Amino acid sequence: MLLLLIGQALSCQKEEIEKKTDLTQFPYQPKSFELNISSNYPDMRIPADNPLTVDGIALGRKLFYDPIISRDSTISCASCHNQDLSFKDGKPLAIGIDGQIGRRSSMSLLNIGYNSFPLFWDGRVSTLEEQVDHPINDPLELDHDWGTLKEKLKNHNQYPRLFRAAFGIETVEDIDEDLISKAIAQFERTLISSGQSKYDKVLRGEATFTDDELQGYLMFFDVVPDLPDAECGHCHAEPFFTTFEFKNNGIENVTDLNQFVDKGRFEVTMNELDIGKFKTPSLINAMINPPYMHDGRFQTMEEVLDHYNSGGHRQINTDPLIQPLGLSEKQKFQVIEFIKTLTDSNFLENPSYSAP
Ligand code: HEC
Ligand code: HEC
Incomplete structure (x- = not known):
């Protein structure tokens, strides 16, 4: 009898976890997104494994602005890349978590998706997807670690279904560095000249x-x-x-x-x-x-x-x-x-x- 009860309790628990981690109940209807490029700018090369979608961009935008992405949830990408300043920060040297002063100045993200050369002042990464890892781990910037960040996102009340909508994942366990980086890169590729200067x-x-x-x-x-x-x-x-x-x-x-x-x-x-x-x-x-x-x-x-x-x-x-x-x-x-x-x-x- 006791064993049976324990057995039931365990299977209940398992079902509950499955219900929580299963995302197939939420919609996945990817809609591709066309950049509105002005006639005097060229087409942008988009990596085949990260096409722009409406939901991918929306997720990237939310992540870009969300302090959840820093160790103590106080600062976000936007703290140093402010739209009013063409995605720079107005400071000589960037200021990261705990008010720490970085070693270089922030860079504008305008037309960043067109950048065919390596990124950063010194060119230490080659793609936008690869770049995301740097501010997240930099002790002078967001000072986070992927493990904890993934846990925060998996247990969040909105992110699991947003990752589902963006990438069609079936369980929260599929939320990983790759998809976080892809979503942010999608949003960054939309930051293009309006053609109205x-x-x-x-x-x-x-x-x-x-x-x-x-x-x-x-x-x-x-x-x-x-x-x-x-x-x-x-x-x-x-x-x-x-x-x-x-x-x-x-x-x-x-x-x-x-x-x-x-x-x-x-x-x-x-x-x-x-x-x-x-x-x-x-x-x-x-x-x-x-x-x-x-x-x-x-x-x-x-x-x-x-x-x-x-x-x-x-x-x-x-x-x-x-x-x-x-x-x-x-x-x-x-x-x-x-x-x-x-x-x-x-x-x-x-x-x-x-x-x-
Ligand atoms: C030989 C190539 C070269 C020439 C010529 C050149 N620049 Fe630059 N410019 C650079 C480089 C490289 C940097 C970044 C240097 C650094 O930060 O150490 C820069 C940075 C700048 C910046 C700072 C932008 C920012 O976001 O920090 C401005 C403004 C600028 N240049 C304006 C000009 C103007 C105006 C001229 C002509 C009078 C000019 N540049 C000529 C290569 C050049
Ligand atoms: C603490 C301020 C700070 C935060 C937070 C920050 N950045 Fe930056 N960002 C910088 C600085 C400083 C540089 C230049 C660093 C260097 O060259 O060493 C930079 C460079 C970049 C570049 C390269 C631009 C180019 O033209 O090569 C990209 C892309 C970028 N950041 C995106 C992001 C994203 C996405 C996030 C959030 C995940 C983020 N940044 C968070 C300060 C910050």
Whole structure:
């Protein structure tokens, strides 16, 4: 009798656990999602094993904004990637869990899905899916561990069915690092230029530059021989206003490569000539998200222009385009007027990018 009772209790418990972990009762009707890409931007390459779906993006967006993703559930990806600041954070160095100061500046996520080069200032990961692991485990950022995070998500009152809707999983046990990363990467791929900046409109013939903007444009892209070359457009090239490449743009006042505090790309390649090279950031929305550079050393665009105009500091691998430019005060102002036309306010205000 006693044995029978114990047997019944055990099987009841098992059923209950199964009921809790079984997700097949919830709907899975994947709808593919088409990016609304403006005519002056190219198509995006999406990995075959992580197609964009409406529910995948919704889940990624929720995870991106949810502090559940940090060790003590206090900060999220959005703490350092804020839509109002084109997904940067307005600080020279990122501030992570427990208010700890990181070693580099946050990076914009605008057009991140187009990035065909490795990610981060030093290029230490190659895909958005792979990238997610880094902030989650970084002791200066979210300082979490996958095991605990997965448990939190499995026991949550909403996430299991959201993972089901996004990926068709059948039990909560299938919630794992792979799917968490895939969902966040899907959301990130939706963060694209709206095609409504003044510059976009000028390209399509829907607006015209002021005289100062035009002069700035001509110098930025070295279009005419009778104006000084600002050289910017070689590295901050159309349509993303970056080539995504790693360069030494001469900001560090040292003579010897070994004196670089942050060795940048070298940390990944171990090639000495990569010391002090960092990823070229996009200039779209640069006007609204100072401070600038991997360590946030410049507070204003004027300081940035003064740096480039001076020719910067020379080490053996400083890019040859970094040289005294000879821009007058007026011409520096005009280059900045041109950079202002790259501001994409529709991107900053797009309701589908905000906290869900
Ligand atoms: C504490 C602040 C902080 C948090 C939290 C944070 N990031 Fe970042 N993010 C940064 C910093 C700083 C960098 C640049 C780090 C480097 O290059 O070493 C960066 C870089 C990136 C990049 C690379 C961009 C590029 O152009 O190469 C991506 C993508 C990214 N973060 C996504 C995320 C996601 C997704 C999350 C949440 C899972 C997240 N970040 C959480 C600060 C943060
Ligand atoms: C040789 C390539 C090269 C040229 C030419 C160049 N840049 Fe850069 N730019 C870079 C790199 C690389 C970085 C990042 C360096 C770092 O953080 O250490 C950068 C960073 C910037 C930033 C900071 C963006 C941010 O989000 O932090 C601004 C603004 C900028 N450049 C504007 C310009 C302007 C304006 C010109 C022309 C006067 C110019 N650049 C010319 C390669 C270049």
